[in-house]
Amino acid sequence: MVITGIGTVTNIGPDAASTWESMREGRSGISQIESAEFDRYEYTWRVTIAGQVKGWDPCEQGGFDRRDVRRFDRCTMLGLSAAAQAVEDSGIDFSKEIPDRCGVIVGSGIGGIGTIEEMLKVLIERGPDRISPHTVPRLMVNATAGNVSIRYGLRGPSSAHATACASSGHAFGDAMNYLRKGEADVMVVGGCEAAVTPLCIGAFSTMRALSARNDEPERASRPFDKGRDGFVLAEGAGFFVIETLEHAKARGAKIYGELMGYGNSSDAAHITAPDEQGRGAISSMNKAMADGGVNLADIDYINAHGTSTAIGDEAEVAAVLSVFGDHARKSADGKLLMSSTKSMHGHALGASGAVEMLACINAVRMGVIPPTINLDDPDDGFDIDLVAHEARERPVRYAMNNTFGFGGHNVTLIVGRYTD
Amino acid sequence: MTESEIEAKVIDIVCKQMGADGAEVSRNTRFDEDLKADSLDQVELMMDFEDAFNTSISDEDAEQIKTVGNAVEFISKNNGSSG
Numbered sequence: 001m002v003i004t005g006i007g008t009v010t011n012i013g014p015d016a017a018s019t020w021e022s023m024r025e026g027r028s029g030i031s032q033i034e035s036a037e038f039d040r041y042e043y044t045w046r047v048t049i050a051g052q053v054k055g056w057d058p059c060e061q062g063g064f065d066r067r068d069v070r071r072f073d074r075c076t077m078l079g080l081s082a083a084a085q086a087v088e089d090s091g092i093d094f095s096k097e098i099p100d101r102c103g104v105i106v107g108s109g110i111g112g113i114g115t116i117e118e119m120l121k122v123l124i125e126r127g128p129d130r131i132s133p134h135t136v137p138r139l140m141v142n143a144t145a146g147n148v149s150i151r152y153g154l155r156g157p158s159s160a161h162a163t164a165c166a167s168s169g170h171a172f173g174d175a176m177n178y179l180r181k182g183e184a185d186v187m188v189v190g191g192c193e194a195a196v197t198p199l200c201i202g203a204f205s206t207m208r209a210l211s212a213r214n215d216e217p218e219r220a221s222r223p224f225d226k227g228r229d230g231f232v233l234a235e236g237a238g239f240f241v242i243e244t245l246e247h248a249k250a251r252g253a254k255i256y257g258e259l260m261g262y263g264n265s266s267d268a269a270h271i272t273a274p275d276e277q278g279r280g281a282i283s284s285m286n287k288a289m290a291d292g293g294v295n296l297a298d299i300d301y302i303n304a305h306g307t308s309t310a311i312g313d314e315a316e317v318a319a320v321l322s323v324f325g326d327h328a329r330k331s332a333d334g335k336l337l338m339s340s341t342k343s344m345h346g347h348a349l350g351a352s353g354a355v356e357m358l359a360c361i362n363a364v365r366m367g368v369i370p371p372t373i374n375l376d377d378p379d380d381g382f383d384i385d386l387v388a389h390e391a392r393e394r395p396v397r398y399a400m401n402n403t404f405g406f407g408g409h410n411v412t413l414i415v416g417r418y419t420d
Numbered sequence: 421m422t423e424s425e426i427e428a429k430v431i432d433i434v435c436k437q438m439g440a441d442g443a444e445v446s447r448n449t450r451f452d453e454d455l456k457a458d459s460l461d462q463v464e465l466m467m468d469f470e471d472a473f474n475t476s477i478s479d480e481d482a483e484q485i486k487t488v489g490n491a492v493e494f495i496s497k498n499n500g501s502s503g
Binding site (some may be wrong): 152 | 436437439460464465
């Protein structure tokens with residue numbers, strides 16, 4: 001299974017090339033929230049910062065028309081835009097494919113929450129008869145998967161995963177399994193999220209999950225740093241075209257990398273807190289390596305879930321040290337590098353695994369490992385080279401992509417360098 | 421409000437909602453065949469007409485409003501005032 005098309009829309013770039021450029025350069029996309037939805041409330045917000053995709057208007061930059069804007073939530077528009085980039089990048093012409101052998105799987109943690117909030121306001125202020133008839137197809141978490149299948153005429157497997165921050169990890173795993181089982185030749189897979197809304201900022205804030213470093217937005221997301229105080233909520237989307245190697249070769253596609261392994265597990269412990277010993281994470285990493293037949297010593301890079309919460313980062317580091325031992329231990333001259341690109345683009349919840357897949361693919365393709373910015377003072381016992389501040393050049397055979405979600409869902413994906 | 425004023429306003433609403441070009445929308449324009457409005461779009465159009473003309477369109481009436489011209493006639497007949 002190989003990756004042949006990439007598309008992203010993030011707060012550090014409107015497409016995959018610019019997002020990667022920002023990752024390499026260590027640029028932050030975190031800023032003060034600018035939103036009419038927030039302005040209408042005369043409250044003081046504990047958290048005023050997020051990773052909004054600014055300067056991206058659905059009509060101006062996204063190519064949507066006014067009719068689309070009434071029919072799609074922002075989450076779906078970000079997703080469709082990233083999917084269009086990936087499809088174009090892959091060079092595939094779906095009209096020449098067998099429709100039943102092409103599918104789409106999309107992850108989103110929350111879906112069209114902006115629509116829910118907007119229409120609830122309409123209900124309260126104007127009554128039930130003024131609620132838009134497009135409300136349900138906008139808000140449903142599978143809206144993007146359905147719309148991608150419609151746009152490209154994909155009649156094979158399609159589904160949506162909503163496993164919080166692990167959503168696009170599961171989307172990838174599911175899509176990989178359809179290819180492996182021989183049920184599809186090509187899958188469009190990705191994740192999208194647009195949850196920088198008053199309700200979500202307020203709710204994650206009262207959970208004390210968010211960083212309140214409001215006066216230094218670019219320094220707020222600081223995974224693994226002693227001064228971390230929570231994650232920064234972000235929006236964005238990442239989409240990919242993946243296909244069987246045979247199919248990619250037959251159509252002469254350029255190949256970015258190989259999808260090796262997929263592991264998933266559950267903490268079965270607490271609905272939001274990770275297992276302190278990282279047992280679920282240990283299991284998903286081990287399963288992914290077993291699935292792909294990859295030795296742990298050949299994993300050169302981990303794109304960590306690394307959200308910048310106190311307990312989440314600690315549990316992940318514990319899990320990685322437990323799985324990889326001296327290969328991960330900086331003090332033992334271990335060769336493994338791990339970084340969290342969330343330090344730059346924040347946490348796009350269900351889209352995070354897909355956005356971070358870009359970092360993993362380019363790490364194996366180009367031998368460049370994007371940094372963990374803001375890592376001024378690594379926490380005690382975090383005995384791993386966490387690629388502080390600046391990107392590192394080093395050949396990467398296999399990269400691991402960790403995503404862990406509320407609900408105790410853990411997904412690990414492994415991508416490898418492709419050589420003819 | 422004269423009928424031509426109503427027509428101009430209906431066309432404006434239709435264009436805004438359906439992303440259509442005003443020059444291509446006339447009284448004969450059909451919501452479904454010409455503008456590809458699905459059933460949800462058509463419900464929303466009726467809601468927008470109700471809001472803009474401060475009128476009420478029952479489901480039975482809406483069934484009969486298939487073109488821009490149908491909408492203009494209905495609104496004129498029902499004394500739609502400018503909302």
